[in-house]
Amino acid sequence: MILVTGGAGFIGSNFILDWLAQSDEPVLNLDALTYAGNSENLASLTTDARYTFVHGSIGDGALVTNLMTRYQPRAIVNFAAESHVDRSIHGPEDFIQTNIVGAFRLLEAARAHWGGLRDRQEFRFLHISTDEVFGTLQAGDPAFDEQNQYQPNSPYSASKAAADHLMRAYHHTYGLPVLTTNCSNNYGPFHFPEKLIPLVIHNAISGRPLPLYGDGRQIRDWLYVKDHCSAIRRVLDAGLPGQTYNIGGWNERTNLEVVMMLCDVLDELKPRADGSSYQEQITFVTDRPGHDRRYAINAGKIEAELGWRPAETFETGIRKTVRWYLDHPDWVRNVTLGSYRNWIAKQYA
Numbered sequence: 001m002i003l004v005t006g007g008a009g010f011i012g013s014n015f016i017l018d019w020l021a022q023s024d025e026p027v028l029n030l031d032a033l034t035y036a037g038n039s040e041n042l043a044s045l046t047t048d049a050r051y052t053f054v055h056g057s058i059g060d061g062a063l064v065t066n067l068m069t070r071y072q073p074r075a076i077v078n079f080a081a082e083s084h085v086d087r088s089i090h091g092p093e094d095f096i097q098t099n100i101v102g103a104f105r106l107l108e109a110a111r112a113h114w115g116g117l118r119d120r121q122e123f124r125f126l127h128i129s130t131d132e133v134f135g136t137l138q139a140g141d142p143a144f145d146e147q148n149q150y151q152p153n154s155p156y157s158a159s160k161a162a163a164d165h166l167m168r169a170y171h172h173t174y175g176l177p178v179l180t181t182n183c184s185n186n187y188g189p190f191h192f193p194e195k196l197i198p199l200v201i202h203n204a205i206s207g208r209p210l211p212l213y214g215d216g217r218q219i220r221d222w223l224y225v226k227d228h229c230s231a232i233r234r235v236l237d238a239g240l241p242g243q244t245y246n247i248g249g250w251n252e253r254t255n256l257e258v259v260m261m262l263c264d265v266l267d268e269l270k271p272r273a274d275g276s277s278y279q280e281q282i283t284f285v286t287d288r289p290g291h292d293r294r295y296a297i298n299a300g301k302i303e304a305e306l307g308w309r310p311a312e313t314f315e316t317g318i319r320k321t322v323r324w325y326l327d328h329p330d331w332v333r334n335v336t337l338g339s340y341r342n343w344i345a346k347q348y349a
């Protein structure tokens, strides 16, 4: 079996659903169920004997050690993190605790477990990281490859960078078979509507402003979440311990282009009552402090060495994503109640 941490979040829940759709290997999901964790994402697995959920933190060393002793996972896939840049600007503490201290505790428990295994070569610790650790690019700079210097610019990316360094050190010093992936921006089903794409879909159909930070010309490299999941499975199967793999969509867009495209798809699938475009709702708001201008991933290594390329284009992925949100109003309603409203009020005041 494999241990997945943070599996009730956006990417983790997509990963578990895909994993169990393609394999009968059981999954143990350890998740602290923060505001970003949602058991509803995995409701279809409630009676599935291959799936076990444990409510707890990766920072709880005793709990993680007990789970490893009891379940003997052959691999750990670490998604657990505080993941929202804007929240890290308002309050970095949780990011330090989970993304650095939590990752350290998980590594320590994994090292002890791995040290007692008969076949230590087979074990894998796959750490999910981000392209944001490399900092920002200017127009015309080559995309980030695995050799790029780490230059994190936000408390979020700095905390992820710290964890990546720990991963490297645990492989280098102890030989723990660690793999790290650095992925670009994901989008797709179960994406919490505080991030750009689901926020814009939700705001559009609720008749609210579509907020673009600054001039809206910042660039991100978007990847459909299920393509990220297939890349992770590939790295787990065939990646070399100690290596890092950049994952991206070969798909750079300005935020303005992304929002215009969402408006076009919504205009077609759910036209506004007055017949005008959702573009009418676009509003430019105060920029994010320290906002990175451009991210772009060179995903050539994972393609050359492991044969992975994204299957989805942005056009097909965005259409699937908009449809998913339109088809799941109950999911959206449940996650946008309560503390979500406090966040929106604070962030966009």
Ligand code: NAD
Pocket (backbone or CB within 6 Å): 005, 006, 007, 008, 009, 010, 011, 012, 030, 031, 032, 033, 034, 035, 036, 037, 038, 056, 057, 058, 059, 078, 079, 080, 081, 082, 083, 084, 098, 102, 128, 129, 130, 131, 160, 182, 183, 184, 185, 186, 187, 192
């Ligand atoms: P998310 O915020 O949607 O989910 C994070 C999950 O981790 C939640 O279920 C939360 O409850 C859980 N969690 C938080 N603290 C925990 C703790 N101490 N112990 C156990 N569980 C805890 O995040 P996501 O977008 O699914 O991102 C998953 C991972 O992928 C993160 O490590 C993130 O840095 C990385 N990543 C995300 C993206 C993206 O575009 N979303 C891109 C590249 C990398």
Ligand code: DAU
Pocket (backbone or CB within 6 Å): 083, 084, 085, 086, 129, 130, 131, 132, 183, 184, 185, 186, 194, 195, 196, 197, 199, 211, 212, 213, 214, 216, 218, 219, 220, 255, 288, 295
């Ligand atoms: O690059 C990978 C990263 O992508 C992951 O490591 C993070 O976990 C994930 O949250 C994401 O970070 P971003 O900061 O790029 O994602 P977000 O959706 O918050 O913002 C995308 C872009 O849109 C960014 O340039 C900021 C901008 N934005 C965002 C919001 C929420 C706006 O213009 N308006 C908004 O209201």
